Amino acid sequence: MFNAEAYRRDFPILSRQVHGQPLVYLDNAATSQKPQAVIDAIVEYYTQHNANVHRGVHQLSDESTTAFHDSRRVIAEFFGAKPSELVIVRNTTEAANLVARSWGEQAVTADDVLLLSEMDHHSNLVPWQQLAAKTQAQIMVVPFTETGRLDMGRLQQLLTEAGARLKLVALSHVSNALGTVNPIAEIAELLADHRHQYQVSTRFFVDGAQAAPHLPIEFAKLGVDFYAVSAHKMLGPMGIGAVLIPEALLAELPPFLYGGGMIDVVTTHTATFIDDLEERFTAGTPDVAGLVGWAAACQYLAKIGMSQVAKYDVELVELTIQKLSQLPAITILGPTKPEKSDQELGRVGSVSFVYKGVHSHDVSQILDSVGVAVRSGHHCTMPLHVKLGVAASTRASFQLYTTPAELDVLVTGLEKVKATFGV
């Protein structure tokens, strides 16, 4: 039995009130709340160990350097990766920009195809559009189906169409607007065949921002070239994230940012860069406190077990679909049942919906008045909303501290929408 109520006590913010009502925080896909263990780890770092890492021959610098490397190891292990494969960035958006700049600008030419997805977040579209504009590469787009799944038939056609020109496939593991879990391992296999068949080095970039909080990730087994994550969506602090890159590929990439920490020898006019992969991609002072906090979040999640977290999340998603389906004014976006009866739902993290006749901002405002925090708008997925023919939607998204009782408060809030707007 997954005890969300017990976990709630680890999150101090969950005991506060908004507008005189208990906070019902259902905006976790935007950012998650932080357990005391994460807050304490950051406070302890700054109160006990703060010093710049490396090359400071003094006690605090040694402690900080140890905390830096220990945290990197914990985070990498959490994702089934090696510490040397963990390139630290500020967030998933920066991860895509890093890959587009470091890998893309040297690897992509005007003959190439970048295969993007219609359901993806702007952060997994815009950096590639910019890369295409710079290199004159062609963009192709995989659509999603009426039920909110990636159109695998069309994906396979596009792979054939692009053939040897296919340089990149960029896709989210989990859609932030539809909740759809994309079959990453299956696509990675298709791409392995594609590389073999055409003798090319097509790369696979996966945005794992919405997957990492809800699914166990085994980077070594996924078969992807770049896997991006953000700490703040998985109970860690804001402003830190990573892109996981296999060692062999990372060794081929030029640095993304240049400056201190990542150099070998510098003269006034030239510089050579360090071979050590960890340091080559750590230009400037790293966010050690952020890493320490993120490592604490990984440890917190690992202790519960990501397979348990994943199982509970699917229960919440299914329960929300069931409750919202009973409200006639509501249309749920994305998959509401398994593709085949013997399959899993294939949806995690969130349920977005449209309230007929009431704009999502007004829905959210009424929900806020009863203490429920949700997100409204296009959730940085304009192409997806255009395809669905809706200007905006309301998204309820979950974490391991979300309870079924909170979903009842959501429904009560939606009844207030009806009372207010009369629809």
Next chain:
Amino acid sequence: MSDLYPEELLEMARHPHHFGQMSDPDQVKTGLNASCGDDMTVYLKLSADRQQVVDILWSGQGCAISQAAMSVVADLAIGKTWAEIEKITQAEILAELGLSEISPGRIKCLLLGISTLTREV
């Protein structure tokens, strides 16, 4: 009834003022709140010297606040000169909607209409 949505506001959202498209406008202005998915098109009839707004029709889609606020703005602006329109305040719009304040997250909704109307073209 929620005090976030006073009857004046709801009434105006349900029955917007000066809503529609103008067949022969002197000027058309468009506005967008990209993060909300709200859009606004304002059609204007101007005086011969183009200094006074003689008539307004508008169309668009968005939340109750942006839609109701545009109705208020149209009511307030018709017959006024651009100099007078520039002086319309946020407080005036709020008061017409029966509101005394607006949360930071909704200010852009409230001001979409007036910012579209006063946009330089």
